[in-house]
Amino acid sequence: MALVTVLDADRQFLPGQIGLPDHMAEAREMSLSHSLSQHVVEDGQLLMVSDLRADPRMRDNRAVRDLGAVAFAGVPLTDSEGQVLGTLAVMDREPRVWTRSEVALLTELGEVCSSELRLRIAREVADEARRHAESAHDQLTLLSELTEALSATLDVDEALGRLGRMVAGRLSDWCFVALAESARSVRHASVAHRDPAYEKEAGELNLLAPTARKEIRSMIAAVQRTAMPIRRDLADPATLPLLIADPRIADLVARLGFGSFLIAPITAPVGRRTAGVLMLVNGPERGPFGEAEERTAAEIGRRAGLAIDNSRLYGRQRRVAEVLQQSMLPDLPHIPGIELHAKYLPAQVGAAVGGDWYDAFVQPDGSVMLAVGDVAGHDIEAAATMGQVRNLVRGDAYGRDDDPGPLLTQLDRALHGLAVPAAATAVLARLRREDDDYSLTFANAGHPPPVLLRPDGEVEVWWESPEPLLGLMPGDPRSTHRRRIPPGSTLLLYTDGLVEHPAQLIDDGIGRIRAVLRNNPTVPAADLCSRLIETATRRDDDIALLVIRLL
Structure with a gap:
């Protein structure tokens, strides 16, 4: 059970x-x-x-x-x-x-x-x-939409830009969003106005605002002292030159409308640090802000702070994971008569990197081992496990003349016996020069099929009977498949991020890469990799691919 x-x-x-x-x-x-x-x-x-x-x-x-x-x-x-x-x-x-x-x-x-x-x-x-927002006040609807908008991107500038565009017109005539990294640096400053007629003034203030470091730090310090929004129901435009040192900025603020304002802190949840401000401004015609707007602005500041913290955390994790991943991907060997080119791209969403890898190395007998694989998972742990699996492939295969099927069978036993917590797909191949052609043997453990572009333009997809993933439970011996390849051919090994999509059959993705290979028979391998990656219909999975061109 x-x-x-x-x-x-x-x-x-x-x-x-x-x-x-x-x-x-x-x-x-x-x-x-x-x-x-x-x-x-x-x-x-x-x-x-x-x-x-x-x-x-x-x-x-x-x-x-x-x-x-x-x-x-x-x-x-x-x-x-x-x-x-x-x-x-x-x-x-x-x-x-x-x-x-x-x-x-x-x-x-x-x-x-x-x-x-x-x-x-x-x-x-x-x-x-x-559901709650749809039946509640317009300001609750704004908060719901704002939460989705902020969570849809991990780029701080894009997130705060979205915040400004959503708030302007719904809570205020216009708004100013600023984020300061230090006393000398403004990380982000943007202006949004509800009326397109003020687009020119808003654009000019966008360009000048980062220079107002003293004024931005003063606003941040003020809301940090009070630990709550600052509201002024009556604001006199004549006081702007006293508040803002740059007369060009003061003039633009007056032209955009300055009748009342509300400054809310953007507070990072970790450490309760005030990282920036959201300033809502109404012209004289719209009237002052109320307590409801003040509460909503404070909540927007908290959600914006959470988005900023998430972005920073994601950036640190992504950097660590990318460095780890790249450190474990090999330098490809230079082999006379064989051109090798590989590429790895982390996913654009989620945990950024995962367990995709490629490898190629020369055996003592002159044959070339080729591998592409994918360890389940999309995080640093998956990348670390990938390194273990790749090293086991190398260590087990080097110096042996076994076919790829027995090598993957032994890898299954090793993963099981050493308790490596991995479930992985992989293609392992051995390439040899024989007379005027090449012979290739390969084994496939639950992985997308290799694709070959022949010199005459024909594209072959090497479908074989499916065999289980690596690392689940040792089972039957794995099969080895054999092919003859003429010089002038291009072989492609890749991971599923290149071809799979939840709403499509894998055949559709393979059809796209077949078309790229057929239409680009002579382009350099590096350019071919780029064109293949452009066919990926989504980027929420990492991609590894290995192009082998036989000269």
Whole structure:
């Protein structure tokens, strides 16, 4: 039996299950009297029991009597804050000693379930916010839309620019957003006006605003002292030259309209540091701001601060991950008669990098080993695991004349025996020069098929019977496939980020790269890589590709 569970105070819900009695499976829930998973939730960690009947804490659970459960293993499912909400659990009807590989697989699948759970929660929270905003005041609608706009980009300048464009006209006639990195530096300054007739003045103030460092720091210091927005219901344009040193800026502010203003802090949640200000300004015709606008402006400042913190955190993580990833990607060898070119691109969203890799190295006998693979995951851990898998491929294959199929079979055994927590797809190939042609042998572990452009312009896609991913469980020996390749051919190995899309068949993506190869038979390999990457219809997965041109 296997269960995905979510627990509340008195029930265990079953988003997924197999092997339960029909009445429980149909109800999609059970009482805690039958819940072994409650102990995983209480402990907050992996729980393995070989024989429940011998466990004092669990032997009286009704699952033992009514379901025949004897052995149990469960891993916690957590939300984004680490709170345990449920489990991924398996049960057996006879005593069982859970192996290290089974525990590793269960743990990895638990991470997948947790990611899906977090995504469902995030979607539900966003949907609930939208539903509430649709029936609430216009200012609540603005907050909801603003949250989505800020979360849709991790670029600080773009996020604050969106903020200004959304606020102008809905909370104020115009607004000014500023972010200061230090006393001497303005990180961002932008102006947005609700009326297109003032586009010229707003554009000029955009250009000049970063020079008003003293005034921006003064506003930040003022809201930092009060820890709340500053509101002035009556503002006299005649005082602007006293407040702003640059007469050009003072003149532009007066022309845009200066009857009342509200300054709210942009506060980073970490350390409660005031990083910038949101200044809302109304001309005399619109009238002063009220308490509702003040509360909304303060909330906008908090959400903008969260977006800024997220952007900085993402930037640091992305940089660390990219450096790690690039440090583990090899320099390609220079081989007479063979041109090699590779490219790796991190995803443009999410955790930035993942487990995609490429490799090529020359064997002592002169043959060339070629590899492209993809370790499951999109984070630093996936990149680190990728390095282990790639090094195992190199270390196991170097100096041996085995075919790629046996080499991948041995790699499966090594991943299992060394408890490397990896599930990966890969193509491993050996290329040899034979007389006037090349011979190539390859093995494919659940990976997209190699594609060959022949000298006559024909494009071959090397589909073979699917074989399992690496690192799950050692199974049957893996197959080796053989091809003859004439000089003048171009071989392409790549990862799924180049061709896959949730709304399309993989054949569509492969059709696009076939067209690129057919239409660009003579372009340099570096340019060919760029044109292939341009065919990717989305960039939420990383891409690795290896082009082998046989001269």
